[in-house]
Each structure stands twice: as C-alpha cells, then as structure tokens.
Amino acid sequence: MVEALRRPGVVGGEFLFPRIEQALREVPRHLFIPEADLEQAYDPFSPVMTKRDEEQGFVSSVSAPQIQAMMLGQAELRPGQRVLEVGSGGYNAALIAEVVGPDGEVTTVDIDPDITARARRLLDANGHERVRVVTADAAHGVEEDAPYDAIIVTAGAWDIPPAWVEQLVEGGRLVVPFRVHGLTRSIGFVEHDGVLRSTSSLICGFLPMQGADSHAETLFRLGGTEEVVLRFEEGAPEDPHLLDDVVRTPRVDRWTGVTVALREPIDTLQSYLATTLPGFCVMTVDPALDTGSVTPNNPRFSMAAVEGGDFAYLVTRRVPGAASVEYGVHAFGPTAMEFAERVGLLVREWDRDQRGGPGPEIRVYPISVPVDRSSEDRVVTKRHTHVTFSWPTS
Ligand SMILES: C[S@@+](CC[C@H](N)C(=O)[O-])C[C@H]1O[C@@H](n2cnc3c(N)ncnc32)[C@H](O)[C@@H]1O
Numbered sequence: 001m002v003e004a005l006r007r008p009g010v011v012g013g014e015f016l017f018p019r020i021e022q023a024l025r026e027v028p029r030h031l032f033i034p035e036a037d038l039e040q041a042y043d044p045f046s047p048v049m050t051k052r053d054e055e056q057g058f059v060s061s062v063s064a065p066q067i068q069a070m071m072l073g074q075a076e077l078r079p080g081q082r083v084l085e086v087g088s089g090g091y092n093a094a095l096i097a098e099v100v101g102p103d104g105e106v107t108t109v110d111i112d113p114d115i116t117a118r119a120r121r122l123l124d125a126n127g128h129e130r131v132r133v134v135t136a137d138a139a140h141g142v143e144e145d146a147p148y149d150a151i152i153v154t155a156g157a158w159d160i161p162p163a164w165v166e167q168l169v170e171g172g173r174l175v176v177p178f179r180v181h182g183l184t185r186s187i188g189f190v191e192h193d194g195v196l197r198s199t200s201s202l203i204c205g206f207l208p209m210q211g212a213d214s215h216a217e218t219l220f221r222l223g224g225t226e227e228v229v230l231r232f233e234e235g236a237p238e239d240p241h242l243l244d245d246v247v248r249t250p251r252v253d254r255w256t257g258v259t260v261a262l263r264e265p266i267d268t269l270q271s272y273l274a275t276t277l278p279g280f281c282v283m284t285v286d287p288a289l290d291t292g293s294v295t296p297n298n299p300r301f302s303m304a305a306v307e308g309g310d311f312a313y314l315v316t317r318r319v320p321g322a323a324s325v326e327y328g329v330h331a332f333g334p335t336a337m338e339f340a341e342r343v344g345l346l347v348r349e350w351d352r353d354q355r356g357g358p359g360p361e362i363r364v365y366p367i368s369v370p371v372d373r374s375s376e377d378r379v380v381t382k383r384h385t386h387v388t389f390s391w392p393t394s
Pocket residue numbers: 059060061062063064068085086087088089090091092093109110111112115136137138139154155206207208209210211212213
C-alpha cells in the first residue's frame with residue numbers, strides 16, 4: 001500500500017512525509033476495518049464504506065489511504081501536537097495518534113453514535129485508548145479539548161463554521177474537503193487573526209457534512225429534458241423558464257485548440273471555470289432516461305454553465321494519433337455562438353496563464369468582515385464566511 005502511494009503521479013504524493021509513511025507502515029489498517037477483506041483494506045485508492053442509511057445511502061466510510069496520507073501531510077502534523085479529527089473511522093485517528101506521539105493529543109468527533117461506538121471499540125482494541133472519541137455535531141467543534149494545532153475534517157464541507165477557526169491556535173492548520181461551485185478540494189489552510197489562507201489544494205471526494213452546517217445543492221432539471229440535471233452549489237438560475245426547451249435550439253460547437261494529455265490533471269481548469277464563469281454548474285445525465293439531447297463525454301460529471309437563456313457544457317475529442325484530447329464547447333440558446341466563444345476563451349486563458357500552476361490562493365474571512373469586491377479576486381459568499389479566490393497573475 002505504501003509503495004503504491006510513493007509512485008510518481010499519485011495525488012498528494014509530495015505530502016507523504018517520513019513520519020506519515022512510518023505511521024502508515026505501523027498501524028495495521030485491516031484491524032480497523034473488520035468488515036473488509038485484506039485486499040479491500042489495503043487498497044491504496046479506495047474507501048471502505050462502513051454504514052448505509054435507508055434514506056441517505058452511504059453515510060460513513062473509512063477513507064482511502066491516499067486521501068488520509070495526503071490530508072495528514074497537508075496538516076503538517078508533528079510530534080506533540082493537539083489535533084481534532086472531524087468524522088471518525090478509527091483508523092485515521094490512530095494514524096494521527098501515531099504521528100503526534102505520546103506527547104500529543106487526539107480528539108475525534110462524529111455526529112453518529114454508531115460510528116463513535118465503532119471507533120471507540122476499535123481504538124481500544126488496538127492500543128489507542130488515549131484517543132478521545134466524542135459524539136457531537138462538529139459544526140461546533142469540540143471546545144473542551146481546544147485549542148488545536150490542527151483540525152482535519154473528513155466530511156465534505158460547504159462552509160467553514162466559526163468554531164473551527166476559533167478553536168485553532170494562532171498559526172494553526174485546518175485541512176478540509178471544501179465544496180465550492182460543486183467542486184471539492186482538500187484545502188490546507190493556515191490561520192492568522194481569524195483569517196484562513198490556503199497553502200495547498202488537492203482533488204478529492206467526500207461524503208457530505210450532516211447536521212447544522214449541512215448544505216443541499218440546488219438540483220435543476222434542464223427544461224425540455226428528463227435526463228439533464230444541473231447542480232448549482234451557490235444559487236440557481238434566476239429565471240429558469242428562459243431555459244425551457246433550450247436543448248431544442250440548434251447546437252453550436254466550438255473547439256478551443258487547447259489539448260491536454262489523457263493523464264494530465266485538470267483540477268485547476270475546473271476551478272478556473274468555476275470561479276470565473278458566472279452560472280457555472282455541474283451537469284449529470286441519467287443514462288436510464290437518456291434521449292441524446294446532450295452528448296457529454298462523462299454522463300456523471302461535465303462542467304457546464306447557464307446565462308440568461310443560454311446553456312453550454314464542455315466536451316473533449318481525441319486528438320488523432322496522440323494520447324491527448326482537445327477541449328470544446330457545446331452551446332444552445334439565443335446567443336449560443338457568443339456564449340460558446342466566451343466559455344472557450346476562458347479555457348484558453350487557463351491554458352495560457354494557469355495550466356500547471358498552483359491554482360488560486362483561497363482566503364476565508366468571517367462573514368462580519370467586509371471584503372474588497374473591487375479587487376481582481378473572485379468572491380463567494382457562504383453562510384458564515386466570504387471566500388476569495390486569487391489567481392496568480394503572470
Ligand atoms: C468519510 S467518514 C470519516 C472517515 C474517517 N475519518 C476515517 O477514519 O477515514 C465521514 C464521517 O463524517 C461524519 N459526519 C458528517 N457530518 C458530521 C458532523 N456535522 N459532525 C461530525 N461528524 C460528521 C459522518 O457520520 C461520517 O462518519
């Protein structure tokens with residue numbers, strides 16, 4: 001498992017520090033996942049689902065080793081630190097305990113008593129009695145054990161509850177799978193004076209946060225179709241009726257000339273469009289209802305956008321004779337041609353200015369602090385926070 005995580009190209013591999021690698025080698029993962037066979041337990045890239053709920057489907061899992069190692073590295077954990085883990089599987093808390101050592105302290109909190117009972121049992125059975133296990137909604141943090149040098153959140157968060165910032169020491173680290181515009185990134189933040197500033201951002205997927213700070217995305221079925229669903233994370237189209245029957249208008253195709261290798265990460269392209277293209281959303285197509293009104297490459301995830309009565313989504317086509325694809329746009333609506341041009345221009349801007357770069361610096365300000373909207377930064381306002389995205393300028 002560890003050897004696989006060390007291979008070149010593994011997401012977050014740069015964060016596999018020696019102390020984290022040592023913890024991965026020392027804590028027997030299979031003993032914390034009795035529901036899995038050895039192969040599943042040590043699969044480096046797959047989570048193991050541990051609880052299913054009739055209504056919501058899967059509600060708990062033990063995350064994939066690659067994700068766990070990456071997040072511990074993003075938190076820059078060191079011996080002697082005090083750490084809060086949000087979301088309890090048992091194994092990850094044991095890894096953290098191993099890294100912070102006998103002088104450190106670990107608290108893990110989960111909203112679900114079945115999950116904390118399981119974590120308590122497994123931690124006790126495997127020599128980690130010192131880890132504190134708390135059943136509570138982590139939207140309020142765990143005040144009794146604060147302040148923390150690091151908080152590692154292992155459920156997808158749409159916002160940053162004030163308690164997480166308040167319960168960090170000055171200069172403390174928050175690592176959180178943060179959801180903006182339907183995209184989730186594991187962001188490593190450092191806190192100063194109540195403001196969080198990102199130091200790393202890596203692609204990931206997580207079960208969503210439940211409880212007081214859960215957030216439902218807006219699902220919008222595209223007019224005139226049964227199968228096309230648009231997912232808006234930060235507000236839906238103002239006048240959805242403008243889009244009625246939009247897919248019956250003639251489709252405009254624009255190819256951008258931007259080609260990417262098949263294995264090249266495009267997470268910054270997704271984030272660039274999400275933060276610069278108003279009306280950005282994620283499109284899914286239900287294969288059971290598919291009538292061919294749209295033809296995405298991946299029915300489960302396509303970047304898309306709406307503006308007024310126009311609708312567009314991104315597509316790719318293979319470059320003949322090369323292991324690469326070219327990005328293009330399919331657009332519909334009264335000004336489809338202009339809309340396709342605008343979307344294509346942003347893809348070319350990403351290619352010219354941001355491709356291969358570090359992505360935006362993300363800052364999270366308390367909602368009470370006014371943000372400078374005249375700057376180049378993109379601002380997304382959530383329930384508790386303003387989040388700014390500052391793309392590097394060359
Ligand atoms: C991916 S699992 C945790 C994985 C775990 N850290 C591990 O060892 O890999 C996500 C967990 O977050 C918990 N959770 C969701 N919302 C929560 C909340 N508001 N407060 C505390 N726990 C929450 C769920 O019950 C679930 O058990």
